[in-house]
Amino acid sequence: MRKSRVAILIPGIFDRGNSMLRMQHALNLAGFTTHNVKLKTNSGWHGMEPMALQLRDLVEEVTRQGETCALVGFSMGGIVARYYLQRLGGADRVHKFISLSSPHFGSAWAHFLPYKGGRQLRIGSDFLGDLNSDSGLLECTAPVSIWTPYDTTIVPYTSSRLPLGETYQVPVSLHRWVPQNPRVIEIVAQELSSVLVRPW
Template sequence: MNTKNQQRNAVLLVHGIDDTGLVFYKMAAHLRLQGWSVYSLDLVPNNGDVGLDELAKQVADYVTATFAPEQHLDLVAFSMGGIVSRYYIQRLGGINRVQRFITISSPHYGTVVAYGSQRPGCIQMRPDSIFLKDLNSDATILEQLDFTSIWTPYDLMIVPANSSQMPVGIEVIVPVALHPWMLTDSRSLAAVKAALKNPIKLPFFKKVSS
């Protein structure tokens, strides 16, 4: 492995609702071929039966158990996993560990699809939920790291689709037809790879929103 690859951060993948880490099979293989060390965890339960804040604690525990205390990492999260990861970053100290944060089709401002379930995690993903309002009240904290939101305007799971837009960071639109395809489409994979290659800004540089 060359010096450039050795300098890359490990990449942690965080899945969405009703998924496991296996949903990233194609993306993980692609990134490993490109020289990244890739990790994933299975959130339990994965069906919304517990709050996203509880799942975020599992992410925090996994990071503590898997990586050295001073080791930085990059985080790629899909759908619900993006909100779980935001809670980890914004509320559980992840801001001090994560250098690049990429969400893929995540309902940052909620999805009306979440009205179809009374499970706690789903209630938290409804538009204007107390949980999302709290997270979005200080979303500017994400300016401290390299944040990218990748989304498709044709998403039928994130409704409205532009709920995946954020007022901070970089936005990448990939016109993929179906929500799950965001993890396998070659354009999505290219967008993730490009975001993971973004140079890290030093703390005294202010991040400029796109």
């Protein structure tokens, strides 16, 4: 598989992609072909699975046969990406996965969402436990997690750190500002660029 310069941005809950427009613009200027997913049912009402299927379809649409792409998921978007990568065969089509303040081990706030997606994103959920039981499947995507110690949406904030790959702590004041932060955007661009020059 050849690594392409296609990058797909996956927004968080209730977000149609506006939070990632600044990052999309910066990555386009850096020479990437960047797509911002506008997830349907982005409340998570029907769970992560339908949104992961939308992501799979977009990857197939914008990535040429024989090429891989990169995924950058913010908050819930990182969990949608993980389901695609780990349960829908997406790891074969992706050479880089970056999560931004995603609740890999759940968030206390998800207990206030009384529907499927909320139950999946709770601390100790079977859904996240299943994904974390074989998180090693992400190794081939050179995973990166970026998080802020001031996060009051992902509680505890340590939930935002993947158990593998590179991690970056960036002191962003609010959860929703993470994908717009200049340092975060700089790290994402550096990570997407560096993986392209590696032979694996």
